[in-house]
Amino acid sequence: MSKRQQCLLNRDRTMKRSRLVPKKHLYLVLDDWDEGFSIHKIDLDTLQDTATDLQVGFPEPAVLRLGAAELSLAAFGSNIFIATNPRCGQTPALVYNTETGGLTMGPRLPAPLLGCFDISVAAGDMLYGLSSYHLNVKRQHSFEVLSPAPTADKQPWSTRSSMNWSWKSVASPPPLNEDEIITSYVLHPDGQTIVMSVHDRDDPCLAKGTYFFDTKHCEWRWHGEWVLPFQGQGFFDSGLDAWVGLHEDGYICTCQVASRSRSSTSTTQPEWKMSKDKLFCSESERHLGATLTYMGDTRFGLVDCVVREELEPECAFGDRDGCVLRLIMFGLNYSQRGELQTKIYRTTSYLVSKYLVSFAPVAFWM
Known part of the structure; x- marks a missing residue:
């Protein structure tokens, strides 16, 4: 085979792989307009270091704007689930597909999650949702699972396929007391164990301790x-x-993966x-x-939001570009001494408006 033929073959293989694997983007959810929220789609290849x-x-304009007073969000596969009224059981959720750009109606939040849906973990083909704390001291922790299934009653004259999403309660709720709150969580590399x-x-x-939840056998273990x-x-x-996460003081930290063994x-x-490097100052007002x-x-x-230096915090909200949103792209490695090092590839900063003190920017890589 000639070099030209080999080059064309390699290019064809590359093009086939690129068609099979959709390019991923950074999706940012911000409270940046007076009537609700926006979802911005960021192509990292076009970002400049600013x-x-x-x-x-x-x-680019937002790919989706949502008129709502508050949101609960979760990511599952190529979908972003959006509960625009998470305190009302009559309002259906929205499902935004990042691959097609389509917006469809999804299932409404189940009653146990109303007003307290702040943790979601995708494991296997399901999305687990729960609250970090007891909303009602007389009730156990809410723990629900969302699963998809092809619609059974597809009309014979329609060629469109659709999914039927449904929530159900997990048979084994978290064994937590009313005075305990979930502060951190991660999926075990086995893909089926949630660590909290x-x-x-x-x-x-x-600190109280850590629990493992085996989604396959639906059981908890201290x-x-x-x-x-x-x-x-x-x-x-x-x-x-x-495991990698954000330390409360503004640093990045890594944690050795704990064994799932019952004897551990x-x-x-x-x-x-x-x-060693601090990426943001969490102590500042x-x-x-x-x-x-x-x-x-x-x-x-890392998506970080701060009040502009020229403004006082109480004057930064509303339609006045009162905040600075920073996107920091970085890598991690260990030095020869075993120290954790951050290698910042790019920092891009935007002036944005913000309306809600209680809403922090949400980022999904999809």
Whole structure:
């Protein structure tokens, strides 16, 4: 085979792979207009490093705008599930497909999740949703699972396929007390075990311990009086062979994966490390929230929102571009001394408007 023929063959194979694997983008959900929320689709290949300059708004218009007073969000496969009125059981959810750009009606939130749907984990072909705390002290923790199935009653004259999404209660609810709150969670690399750490609800500094939930056998197991070192959702990275998450002080941290073995229950926390570089200042009143997302191959994206330096925090809200949204793309590795290092590839900053103090930017890599 000639070099030209080999080149054409390689190019054809590359094109076939690119058609089979859709290009991923960063999806940002912001409260950046007076009547609701926007979903922005960011192509990382088009981003410029603007660490010292600010861009006003985004180069492309939002792919979706939602008129709503509040949102609950979850990502599942190529879909973003959106509950625009998470306190009302009569309002159906919306399902935005990031591959097709289509918006469809989804199932409404089940009664146990109304007003308290703040944790979601995709495991296998299902999405598990629960609350981080007891909304009602007389009721157990809400724990529901969303599963898809092809619509059974497809009309004979229609060529369109559709899915029937349905919620059902997990048979084994979290064995948590009313004074315990879930502070961090991550999916085990086995793809079927959800790991959750809990603290005392009244004293967040008081760690209680960690539970494992086996989605395949629907059973919980106490794993010991240790907790994950990060806050909120963590991600498993195979290159580091560790869980990765945001430390509450603004650093990135990695945690050794705990064994699923029943004999491994321990009071000793798995080994963990914190990055030398601080990526955001969580202690400042000007800080309005940060979200970490995993982009594969030890690459991460941090979305951070702060009040503009020229404004006081109480004057930053409304239609006045009062906040700065930073997108920090970085990688992680260990030095020869075993120290956790961040390698920042790009920092892009935008001037944005913000309307809700309680809503932090949400980021999905899909």
